[in-house]
Amino acid sequence: MSSKSRDNEDNCEGQSALKEELNKKIKEQKVVVDELSNLKKTRKVYIQQTNSNIFFLADRSQTLSASKKELDNMKKDLQDM
Template structure:
């Protein structure tokens, strides 16, 4: 059984545009996070918020920066694929 995508679906363009807008927003957020983490002094503490929670945990600045860069790369590739 093969799945078929209907390219004539008028809602497809709207969903694609909404997804692009959301990706652009997330990319901007990640760029700000990367810039902020890159410009922090080495002795500054970094906290990461737990998903779906208001709890913050102390995190390693280098690991957090690396994680943000990876997420930025993933979002950028996803936007290019659309």
């Protein structure tokens, strides 16, 4: 097997692994969006501070719209692969 074809196989396997990881993240994000969509208006939502174990009270509708945007971006990235 030539070096070029081996590199091509490695690249395909790497891209396949990236697609699988992105699909997994998309499924997780869909669950987040569904959970936020089904919350009662009076429920409180907390978001985690990046790289921390601290949570802050957040607006439910803003959190939902941010989660939807993130999901759309993930789907777009998957299509671009």
